Amino acid sequence: MLNLIRNEWLKLWSKKATWVMLVITALLMIGLGGIFKWIQSQTDQVDDWKQSSQAQITSLEEQLAIPNLSDDELKSFEDALLIEKYRLDHNIAPISSESVKGFINEIPGILSIITLFTVVVAAGIVASEFSQGTIKMLLTRPVKRWKILTSKLITVGIFAIVMSAVLLLFGVITGYIFFDQIPGRSLEVVNGNVVDVSFWGRLLLLIGLSLINVFVIGTLAFMIGSVFRSSSLAIGISIFLMFMGVNIVLILSRFEFVKYILFANTNLTQYIGNNQPMIEGLTMPFSIAVISVYVLVFLVISYWSFIRRDVAA
């Protein structure tokens, strides 16, 4: 199996396109750093966090006065209020967007670019063997088909992790080059108490949860690629769903069944910190269960199709 994964990995990096994706990832982080810095230099307002914190408190109190708030909304507003008051009482500045940490905090959000690249790789890793005709060579070796498919799936996973690491690495480097070290901390409410958030711990957690999203969409692309044996179809459908999925969920949000749609659940970062979930009543364990079922179905279809079907072309 290790040899098979090595094969897939070497094939992947023998393609120019893979290196292009890597370079784009690195350049993107550096570029974004530059753009953020430039925008900040254009708007030279002196940012006093105490003032904005005070304004935030006023606005939150107004919102809390609105009758008939849902449980999720109520909790989210109350927690935010607690945090702002705690900041003022203990003189703890939030993380400034002009600081190193501020920029690094953007990284989990930018990770969706990795989804894009992972979709391209996942869609092509099976389909390209068919379009090149090399599938005939691959499947006439003394290796069972499920092993070959598994090696490809693992390779896609490693690719997503490596690309995320590159993104993180260049993000951190860019942060330290372009931005200043300004003291600031994130806070959150746990069991009614305001506590400190570990910066790096939280960052890695968010990246990890975003990676789950990458894996889910990647598995979808992998399935379409191995069922239809066409990478363009797989890339098209996956990217369409990746961008439209959330909108579809929002359009259908008044129905109960929307909870069971994959894309209502893929963003696990919505449960971290004092956010309210996209659809009322969703919880992390529920989302993980829904995601697991979908991924299992995708994998069963991929394996079934790859192992059972004749290679005719």
Added chain:
Amino acid sequence: MDTKPIVKLQNITKVIGKKKIIDDLSLDLFAGQITGFLGPNGAGKTTTIRMMTGLMRPTSGEVFIDGQAISTNFEESMSKVGVIVENPEMYKFMSGYKNLLHFARMNKNVTKDRIDEVIAQVGLQNRIHEKVSTYSLGMRQRLGLAQALLHRPKFLILDEPTNGLDPAGIREFRMYLRKIATEEGVSIFVSSHLLAEIELMCDRIAVIQNGKLISIKEVNGEQESYYYAEVSPKEQAHAFFESKDMKVENFEKGFVIPLETEAVPALITEMVTSNLQIFSFSLHKKTLEDQFLEMTGGGQIAESHKK
């Protein structure tokens, strides 16, 4: 010769949609023997080969390689098979050497020395580290052969192997196949449209039509011999042959006569005494092409079927 077949196709049937592509086909292939596989377009050659290589599953029946069934012991049986299915498609973005390394990793016990040995055997030493996309068709064929031989297979399947090779390459290729068949006892199965090629290369020929095996024959085995004779006057000659109960065929300006070599002088003497004028009398070699067309009944393509 070893009587135990290396490859055994047992009552293979393949149905695609409603059409029976392969109908109850059984065939044994033996060590050291090169078997040619002939058939008109659409007869089921490619489907048969795909089933022998595990790319397709037979609807019923079983393929055995060295006693192991492909469907249940895929890895064990395929480790004895080397395959070139149609054009050897390699990873064009990698060098020939990396391609070989790639396939070597999918087999057990293929050393770097073995890779170098195979490269030397197919004569690719000078270009092996260049990308496959720069190779000519002939060079790709050589690389395909190298790939098929890496793990010292007991059985080699080749689909249209000489496609794209130059005449010297074809000759070399033929010699090479003959060599590994006799020296290493490899059983070789070659499908081709080039009848002359098959005739030169093979010990044995299997002919398939409409999914059925219609003939298996030894190339150098006992063959009926034919003689060509130009005789005048024709009508009188006809009557002469008829009186002797010989089935002759009209061919060009004369006749083709089925005849044992020993009987030739006697026949000629008789013809002369019967006042027939003989202008030419020579051994008539029926080519494989003639035999093939005779067996398959001309060039019509088998009934169309949905793929």
